[in-house]
Amino acid sequence: MLKNVEKFDDSMTLYYGPQLYHTLRHPAHIKCMTHFTSNIGENFVSHYRLGTQDQLGVWTLKSVERGAKCENQRFNITGEVKAFLFIPKHRAYMCFCSDLVMRMYTDVHSNCTESWSQQCLTTVRCMAYNRETDDVYVGGVGVLQKWKISGAEWVIDIKVDTRNKQLMAVTYEGIYVVNYETMKQTHHLENRHGNSLRCCCFYKDREYFITGGGDGAIKVWNAVVFTQVHVFYGHHDVITALQTHKTDPLLFSSSLDGSVQIWRMDNFSKFMRLDLGDKIYSMKLIGDEEFYCQTENQIKIYSLNQFYNLFAPVESSVYKLQLSSGVKGHPSRIIASTEDGSVRLFSPVTGATLTIIYPMPTFQVGLVMNLKSNESKKRILIMRKKCSKINLNLIYLVKQR
Structure with missing residues (x-):
């Protein structure tokens, strides 16, 4: 070629x-x-x-x-x-x-x-x-x-x-x-x-x-x-x-x-x-x-070559993106890790930003993410490269949505 x-x-x-x-x-x-x-x-x-x-x-x-x-x-x-x-x-x-x-x-x-x-x-x-x-x-x-x-x-x-x-x-x-x-x-x-x-x-x-x-x-x-x-x-x-x-x-x-x-x-x-x-x-x-x-x-x-549509505006570069399918009646969510160290949850239907987890001192860019829905504890489990995990309890935020 x-x-x-x-x-x-x-x-x-x-x-x-x-x-x-x-x-x-x-x-x-x-x-x-x-x-x-x-x-x-x-x-x-x-x-x-x-x-x-x-x-x-x-x-x-x-x-x-x-x-x-x-x-x-x-x-x-x-x-x-x-x-x-x-x-x-x-x-x-x-x-x-x-x-x-x-x-x-x-x-x-x-x-x-x-x-x-x-x-x-x-x-x-x-x-x-x-x-x-x-x-x-x-x-x-x-x-x-x-x-x-x-x-x-x-x-x-x-x-x-x-x-x-x-x-x-x-x-x-x-x-x-x-x-x-x-x-x-x-x-x-x-x-x-x-x-x-x-x-x-x-x-x-x-x-x-x-x-x-x-x-x-x-x-x-x-x-x-x-x-x-x-x-x-x-x-x-x-x-x-x-x-x-x-x-x-x-x-x-x-x-x-x-x-x-x-x-x-x-x-x-x-x-x-x-x-x-x-x-x-x-x-x-x-x-x-x-x-x-x-x-x-x-x-x-x-x-304009618009073969795509804007799904959701994000003010920072996205490094990781994953869809978490809902289980046992819980809704699905899209989770994104951004360059500024924050984690964002989006609605897969409307693209609306549901939750923003602001940067933490121990949080670094380049995480391998996973979102687990637990029937009794609605938590986000964020897996890091060294296999450690961060537990974030978002039960109140999720209920408000």
Whole structure:
């Protein structure tokens, strides 16, 4: 096998991290892009300039599975697009161009033809669409639609919070919270990053609002009273995108340092890191099992490769793990010896931590463990390598569970 490297079968290896499924290559630098899901598949739309001609490139994937059919179409448009989004109800692209004109283009079935245009008085940096009210919110220099932002700050990101009926307008210097029914400001959160703010997202399970800064830090805030809850450190360049998983307690972040990092929102720990090697300008989840990253000339689509599910979070490395089957009506338990010298009991059904035996002076890592259930004395017998044993009476803890 080693002598014939060219014959090595890569399909025999199993990598636990994200798997690259598709790469959408572009003939020129990607200036901006958007993604949306339709009834025919996943759609990736990007803008780039080929020579002197501005174009929209539309990639349609029938599915995000490996080997799925991909269709690519190109359309010539008028104007260099700076920001745009797709409005599914009207099946149209709303684009802001460098000549300060807002243009509306039809979808690919109508060959992306221009259907409407309007001169703007200021530069637009970002847009967001509210499906419930069918409104498009535009952020620019000193303006968020009808609501004026003092100091002519640049609105660089907008998030719609339909649960609390509010908008989060992110500027380089702070976050403005606006009620989208009255278009009145309700809160203002000053920038507490070491550099300017760049992006934000929501984690609805615990009412968290998350911000990413130019300093590479990710900060978690309470979305109701706007107090800081936690800070994630790991990136060493500008944070370009933040996304939370719909079902799992995971936060995805991308950065100009060329990495995508995945963080756990239940215990605030780092879960996984993916290095692309190129600067990542945007990132977004596609459903529950895939995500894409946009680099300078490519759009890369990854599968999360989730052939496993999280059973139980443990704050220390697990050295020994054993299932103790229940006898005479007593429930089964999973017992784990961890690096910090503690012993933990888990429910084999829910994964919940039932008991933690804290480290003892005579307890060392690397034990051969066994769990014995005695009808009269419900005890844990922990066998050490030298055949000595430690008896731990947990009758009261067990009864409480």
